[in-house]
Amino acid sequence: xxxxxxxxxxxxxxxxxxxxxxxxxxxxxxxxxxxxxxxxxxxxxxxxxxxxxxxxxxxxxxxxxxxxxxxxxxxxxxxxxxxxxxxxxxxxxxxxxxxxxxxxxxxxxxxxxxxxxxxxxxxxxxxxxxxxxxxxxxxxxxxxxxxxxxxxxxxxxxxxxxxxxxxxxxxxxxxxxxxxxxxxxxxxxxxxxxxxxxxxxxxxxxxxxxxxxxxxxxxxxxxxxxxxxxxxxxxxxxxxxxxxxxxxxxxxxxxxxxxxxxxxxxxxxxxxxxxxxxxxxxxxxxxxxxxxxxxxxxxxxxxxxxxxxxxxxxxxxxxxxxxxxxxxxxxxxxxxxxxxxx
Numbered sequence: 001x002x003x004x005x006x007x008x009x010x011x012x013x014x015x016x017x018x019x020x021x022x023x024x025x026x027x028x029x030x031x032x033x034x035x036x037x038x039x040x041x042x043x044x045x046x047x048x049x050x051x052x053x054x055x056x057x058x059x060x061x062x063x064x065x066x067x068x069x070x071x072x073x074x075x076x077x078x079x080x081x082x083x084x085x086x087x088x089x090x091x092x093x094x095x096x097x098x099x100x101x102x103x104x105x106x107x108x109x110x111x112x113x114x115x116x117x118x119x120x121x122x123x124x125x126x127x128x129x130x131x132x133x134x135x136x137x138x139x140x141x142x143x144x145x146x147x148x149x150x151x152x153x154x155x156x157x158x159x160x161x162x163x164x165x166x167x168x169x170x171x172x173x174x175x176x177x178x179x180x181x182x183x184x185x186x187x188x189x190x191x192x193x194x195x196x197x198x199x200x201x202x203x204x205x206x207x208x209x210x211x212x213x214x215x216x217x218x219x220x221x222x223x224x225x226x227x228x229x230x231x232x233x234x235x236x237x238x239x240x241x242x243x244x245x246x247x248x249x250x251x252x253x254x255x256x257x258x259x260x261x262x263x264x265x266x267x268x269x270x271x272x273x274x275x276x277x278x279x280x281x282x283x284x285x286x287x288x289x290x291x292x293x294x295x296x297x298x299x300x301x302x303x304x305x306x307x308x309x310x311x312x313x314x315x316x317x318x319x320x321x322x323x324x325x326x327x328x329x330x331x332x333x334x335x336x337x338x339x340x341x342x
Contacts, residue, residue: 002046003295005276007170007196013049013078015270016291018042019200019281020052022061022226030058034284036066041285043073045292049235050342051172051198051279053082053118054101055340060108067110080116080172081105082151083136087338090126098135101341103143114263118149118172122338123326124157127341133166140167149198152322155185158195168195170276173321175199176208177246178230178237178310187274196276199269205230205281208265210254213247216240217300226281228335236324246310253303259293268298268307 002016012271018039021028052059060081080146083101085093105114119136121129139145149170150158163167168229171190179201192199203209205226217240222228234243250261257264266278280291317324324332 001288001295002292004046004048007276010168011078012278014047015277016047017049017051017080017198017277017279018047019279020050020056020063022281023059023062024056025243030062032062032065035062036069038282038285039063039066040070040073041288043070043076044284045288046295047280048076049078049277049293051080051200053084054105054182055082055084057340060105064108066112067294078115079109079111080149080170081114082118082120082172084120084341085132085312086341087122089341090121090123090128093128093132095135095138095291098132098263100126101137101139102136102139104145110249113143114145114146116149116170117145118151118170120151120152121157124154129157130161130164130166133161134164137166137232145224152325154320155189158186158258159189162193168193170196170198172198172279175272175275176233177201177250177265177268177307178204178208178243178251178314180311180314181317181321181323183321184320187229191326195274197272198277198279200229200279201233201273202266202269202278202280202283203262204233204265206262207231207234207243208247208250209252209262210251210260213261214222214244225335229332232331233317236315238313238315242310242313242315246307249306249310253306256303257297259297260288260290263290263297264296267299268304270294271299281295281325 002014004012004014006012015187019298023035050063052063063079119133136148140148147169150168151172173182253264254261268279271274327333
């Protein structure tokens with residue numbers, strides 16, 4: 001079983017969260033009935049927290065269908081969604097718009113109150129994120145949102161929000177053995193302010209797995225946007241050869257513990273200070289048995305030293321959380337989609 005964690009006396013999550021991005025259609029066709037059966041299997045395995053977003057096409061509705069079709073399972077889950085205004089709307093986001101998106105998420109999910117709304121803001125050059133976050137907090141105080149989180153905020157911008165009185169509960173961010181940007185200030189800030197870290201990309205879109213061990217770098221174009229995104233992170237980390245050295249180290253650790261590379265990579269992030277959960281992007285139950293091993297695995301000093309021997313030679317990625325991705329003219333920013341909340 002996947003272990004759980006109490007983030008507050010009345011708020012418990014599973015330490016593995018089922019991600020929803022892969023169900024938005026960009027990774028192949030989705031059969032709704034099969035997807036709902038898979039969700040029930042995840043719940044039975046202890047994965048009782050689901051992640052989705054207002055901009056993940058069809059995913060809130062899919063979880064809403066699961067809640068209707070599997071009512072007993074639905075009573076055991078928490079659903080984390082997001083509030084992501086389109087880039088070209090940032091300057092005109094107002095109270096009624098915030099209410100409209102929150103109410104739409106409630107209708108799609110079939111709930112009266114959202115468990116956690118994770119707020120994202122594309123461009124700090126439009127400096128209204130604190131104002132908009134305060135509107136979300138108004139809805140929290142009105143009982144339409146239980147908790148407020150953020151996703152992909154920089155440290156100064158998150159601090160400004162909290163200083164304004166927004167009670168940020170959790171921060172969803174990219175964090176892996178390849179991408180240690182949260183350690184450039186965000187981890188310490190969140191620890192001091194009681195903000196839990198919910199981490200995506202812990203297996204770098206599948207690159208941190210046995211599938212890529214001993215393989216040559218994949219040619220362009222890659223099969224999907226996720227692979228493109230994390231291939232860029234591999235290059236920032238230090239390139240394909242250093243990445244292969246990390247995979248060999250992880251494979252040696254996996255051999256000691258009788259598991260796979262992805263399990264070791266995920267466990268290593270779960271053991272980082274301040275990390276409450278890892279988000280696994282699963283389109284099916286194919287890797288559910290391996291996910292279950294994450295809760296059982298214990299990395300020792302020898303394992304951590306083997307990992308550190310490689311990661312100490314990393315070249316990047318540089319900067320704060322999501323800084324590279326905010327450059328819309330750079331390679332990381334050019335692959336983003338900024339207008340999905342139509």
